[in-house]
Amino acid sequence: MPIPVRRMRFTTWRSLATAAVAALMAAFLAPTAAHGAPRESTPVYSYENAIRESVWVDTGLDGDSDGKPDRVAVDIVRPREPARQGRKVPVIMDASPYYSCCGRGNESQVKTYDANGHVVQMPLFYDNYFVPRGYAFVGVDLAGTNRSDGCVDVGGRSDVRSAKAVVDWLNGRARGYTTRTGAVTAKAGWTDGSTGMIGKSWDGTIANGVAATGVKGLKTIVPISAISSWYDYYFAQGAPLYDSGPDWLSGYVDSPDARAKCAAVQQKLVDGAPRTGDWTPLWTERDYVKDASKVRASVFLVHGMQDLNVRTKNFGQWWDALARHGVERKIWLSQTGHVDPFDFRRAAFVDTLHRWFDHELLGYDNGIDDEPMADIERHPDQWTTSTLWPPRTTTATTLRPGTGTQAGVGTLALRGGSGTETFTDDPALSETDWAAHIDRSTPEKAGFTTGPLTRDLRLSGSSRVTVTATPTTSTAHLSAVLVDLGPDTVRDYAGPGEGITTLTGRTCWGASTPGDSACYLGTEAATADVDFTVLSRGWADLGHRASGHGGPLTPGKAYTTTLDLAATDHVVPKGHRLALIVAGTDKDLIDPPSSTPALTLDLTRTSAHVPLVGGAAAFARATAGSAPAPAASVLDGVRDPGAALRVPGERR
CATH class of the missing domain: 3.40.50.1820 (Alpha/Beta hydrolase fold, catalytic domain)
Structure with missing residues (x-):
């Protein structure tokens, strides 16, 4: 960083x-x-x-x-x-x-x-x-x-x-x-x-x-x-x-x-x-x-x-x-x-x-x-x-996934475990579907979580997730998302106003003429009550690993790639959990590959590099004494994010 x-x-x-x-x-x-x-x-x-x-x-x-x-x-x-x-x-x-x-x-x-x-x-x-x-x-x-x-x-x-x-x-x-x-x-x-x-x-x-x-x-x-x-x-x-x-x-x-x-x-x-x-x-x-x-x-x-x-x-x-x-x-x-x-x-x-x-x-x-x-x-x-962004004490900290007691429901810690996790690409499902079922063993994703945090944990900047995966077909797409698991009230970014509601009254900013009014419709925050927040995302075609030019995959061969995740600044509050999800097609956010592969993750060669304020020490303090939460149903968060997609000219 x-x-x-x-x-x-x-x-x-x-x-x-x-x-x-x-x-x-x-x-x-x-x-x-x-x-x-x-x-x-x-x-x-x-x-x-x-x-x-x-x-x-x-x-x-x-x-x-x-x-x-x-x-x-x-x-x-x-x-x-x-x-x-x-x-x-x-x-x-x-x-x-x-x-x-x-x-x-x-x-x-x-x-x-x-x-x-x-x-x-x-x-x-x-x-x-x-x-x-x-x-x-x-x-x-x-x-x-x-x-x-x-x-x-x-x-x-x-x-x-x-x-x-x-x-x-x-x-x-x-x-x-x-x-x-x-x-x-x-x-x-x-x-x-x-x-x-x-x-x-x-x-x-x-x-x-x-x-x-x-x-x-x-x-x-x-x-x-x-x-x-x-x-x-x-x-x-x-x-x-x-x-x-x-x-x-x-x-x-x-x-x-x-x-x-x-x-x-x-x-x-x-x-x-x-x-x-x-x-x-x-x-x-x-x-x-x-x-x-x-x-x-x-x-x-x-x-x-x-x-x-x-x-x-x-x-x-x-x-x-x-x-x-x-x-x-x-x-x-x-x-x-x-x-x-x-x-x-x-x-x-x-x-x-x-x-x-x-x-x-x-x-x-x-x-x-x-x-x-x-x-x-x-x-x-x-x-x-x-005062500075990212803050001076921000350090890219390596977090490692580990296997849990259920298939596809693992742990996220400074030290990872051995073993593998397997999931099958399902283009009908999105990041919100995966996060809603983070504590369930479902076939379309591999999820890894901390226990409930004992202190707030702040991420500030851009993350990377390195994945070693073995596909069953010649094409495969990967998604990696970081999720804050816990209740909150957020702007409804997937709603029609992408986080705002347009009002009927106007406010004025400058001078007007008969042909050019300085008065504009007011707005207010459009909010949603959620049980989780996707805070950062990244996607990749496994065939595009380093050269910028893709090619067919060999089924049964392991490939390593690093996904660039979106920049953000987010505080995961005390009592919430931080999760990493690795899956295939993220519905409406990337297009699916030409095949429907199953992918097996090698957890010893899979890791997340996360910009934590305070670095590894802050993560260790925030997870000290915590244990993974028992399996539970997590409700959907913000609606399907695909509804917010627009060309650059829309909502100008």
Whole structure:
């Protein structure tokens, strides 16, 4: 596990520069702070009279092969007063494929335009709230979507270049035009070039991708429920997570123009993403983790720990890579599924985002860099903080399964036993079925539990489970899940709102115009009473063991593979039990193999590597004097998680 940096500390030279800039700008951008450097931008500018304009930026690509460079549409809302006075403003940017096809946010808002083609409604609250506070907001249509040229390539070069070119234009390094096809140039003389990118799902993914280019001028990103490697969106170590590929997603968002011109790009997406789960050059291009060393921007990351759309391996591996390279960072982890923080923690999110952008883009010394690195939701609407994440005392601790008194019902301890356990893949059953029958000998899973804990036990980070298994057929999929066995009230992440209920009343965040309201439907936590909580999951095709390319298995031969489990932060309370379950197909979360194998686990060569705060000593203290619970029926927890699966555009 990577060693976390000491804190989100800025270097001395940047602190001095920040203080100097803040002192110079105090009188201009925060008139209310008459004494000393400003600590908060205030809504002193008119949103109603803001400048609304559109620019088309040259990406330097010709993705649609029409012989002309692709231009991406950039809709801008910026305060008029600083422009009149010759003062420059920073930029908040959301680059998205969803501005016309599908909409943004809980209410699926799309861009609307006036008769002159200038944006009237910009989805979400960012422009309403931040433009009066001295920021420009920029909404970029990714190539092949809405009013942009080119083709959608689902996280590839064209997607990332669409947004990077705009950052370059804002910093005077790319060409912009006043129309889609004209020759009149447009310059961004109104901005200081300091840019922060934000977005949920695909939008946040593009923020990750642009940051991984190291582009100058991108000061910070706020990726929400975002992908860090597109392979890990579609596959888990060779096991398919969805029954479709990036070609379907491209067709979901592309414009009519792109649909007519981009058949060749679509075919490349088909050919480059085989359903075998093999790693190909297409996935290398869409892996931003490998380029984490290039990231110059700070990162405020937000993710739902029960997100079964953009699964949490994506944030875990990205966070760990950023940590290895000392990137300044902050993180929020909720109990929700694929939900925006504006809809699960609205007031706190707006306040935190405001202070984050003030610090990163305006240089205000407001203390946010001295606050705890992590906010973690323990129970619905109950949050704790962690100075560092994962905490400094977190250690990957090896836990070993052992046989019990019943077949398939074993123990989990620091020392394991010998022997084997056998189960048969049943694609009709899921992780909730397995956990509900953890103390029963059932043919579809092998379960291993501690006794009731005598102290709380905290897991923080990413786990791995190494399995040695002998299959009876030439194909086999494996699932490994960690479960907290005990009653709790949690967000109903598998429900229709993935942990929230949308209300009828509205709350307002910023200024409104007749065409763009700053008022949004309120939400509250949707909860479920459960008897167990699946806290981390991982899947693999046994034929994809190490090379990234799969092949048929030899029945009767033992194979060893390590499953990467999703990142999480969870406290197993005193009196609960921690369980490891190993099984085959996890219904609705991975697709089944072509055969229905039985698999025999060699327990002497099977182990879980779990990030425990306090390490092995904490586990020993928490399990001291405990014994495995007697066999009992455990009721179902949250409903079938498959109900929460969506493409990145849904519940935007």
